[in-house]
Amino acid sequence: MKQKKVNIRYIACMGMFTALAFLAVVATEWIPKISGFLSYEPKDAIIVIAGFIFGPLSCVILSILVPLIELLTISSTGPWGFLMNAVASCAFTVPAAWIYSKKKTMGGAVLGLAVGMLFMTGCMLIWNYIVTPYYMTMGPITDVAEKRKTVGGMLTTVFLPFNLIKGGMNAGLAMLLYKPVVTALRGAGLVSQSQGKKGRFNLGFTLFALAVLVTFLLLFLVKLGKI
Numbered sequence: 001m002k003q004k005k006v007n008i009r010y011i012a013c014m015g016m017f018t019a020l021a022f023l024a025v026v027a028t029e030w031i032p033k034i035s036g037f038l039s040y041e042p043k044d045a046i047i048v049i050a051g052f053i054f055g056p057l058s059c060v061i062l063s064i065l066v067p068l069i070e071l072l073t074i075s076s077t078g079p080w081g082f083l084m085n086a087v088a089s090c091a092f093t094v095p096a097a098w099i100y101s102k103k104k105t106m107g108g109a110v111l112g113l114a115v116g117m118l119f120m121t122g123c124m125l126i127w128n129y130i131v132t133p134y135y136m137t138m139g140p141i142t143d144v145a146e147k148r149k150t151v152g153g154m155l156t157t158v159f160l161p162f163n164l165i166k167g168g169m170n171a172g173l174a175m176l177l178y179k180p181v182v183t184a185l186r187g188a189g190l191v192s193q194s195q196g197k198k199g200r201f202n203l204g205f206t207l208f209a210l211a212v213l214v215t216f217l218l219l220f221l222v223k224l225g226k227i
Contacts, residue, residue, distance in 0.1 A: 013190050014058065017050040021066045026074065034223050035154075037136065038162045044092050045173035048116070049181050051097025052109065052174075053191060059097050063089035080135035087127055092120035092167055096174075106205050113174060117167030121160060128159045165220045172213025176206065 021043035033039050043066055051059035067075075067085035075081050096116035100108050133147035141147055179201070185191040221227045 009190050010054065013054070013185065014050070014061065016190075017046055017058075017062055018065055018069070021046040021062060022069050025066070025070060029074070032224050034162050034220075035158050038158070040166050040169065040220065042170060042173055044089050044166075045170040045177060047089055048093040048096050048113070048170070048174045049178050051093050052100050052178060053182065053185070055101055056094045056097040059093035060090060063093060077135060080131060084124075084127060084131060088120055088124055088163075091123040092116040092170065095119045096171075106202070109175065109178070113171035117164065117171055120167050121163040124163045125155050125159055129155060161219075161223060165216050165223060168216030169213060169220065172209050172211075172216060175209030176213065 024042045024046055028041060029039075031040055047059055047062045047066070050062055064086050067082045067089070070085065071079070071082040077084075093116060096109075096112035099112035099115055102108070103111070129148065129151055132151050133144045136147065136151070138147050138150055141150065182191065218227065
């Protein structure tokens with residue numbers, strides 16, 4: 001009976017995180033796209049928080065489930081967009097959650113998020129080079145080989161900074177939101193006292209997280225040509 005109750009709580013939390021991550025995508029659709037096609041979505045911040053609480057496998061589940069819902073509802077990029085979204089989310093959240101599972105401290109969270117950001121950035125350079133030519137529209141260019149040449153020239157100027165900025169913004173958001181989310185889930189009885197990091201409000205860590213978020217937000221605005 002106890003195990004069944006735990007499973008019900010886990011399913012309820014996963015459903016909640018799925019809904020929040022999807023709503024985060026919908027709510028930020030108005031944000032301008034970098035180079036006209038690269039969208040910032042804060043869903044990875046929500047997915048990685050779930051991973052910090054429930055472990056890396058939860059990140060894998062959510063990284064597939066949320067893009068699948070996008071594919072069936074609001075996506076305009078079809079199966080290719082689903083694939084790239086799922087890979088990017090997994091690449092960022094799974095390493096972060098795995099490192100944090102081994103070292104459940106503020107330092108472990110920061111290290112995990114930094115590794116996730118860098119791993120996702122490197123991983124997506126490979127995936128963008130291979131996959132993007134198959135679905136990206138490039139004016140009169142229709143040949144995949146020619147498109148790949150164009151994409152190759154965009155790797156360091158477009159895809160690299162975009163993924164670093166996206167990862168940095170989501171890392172900052174995750175650090176800011178983790179404590180309030182865990183506290184709310186405990187208050188609702190959806191997670192036990194043993195799940196998630198315990199501790200009091202830490203002003204220094206909060207200011208650090210805010211600085212990370214603001215720094216990468218400013219870089220995002222620079223990349224958009226807004227400042």
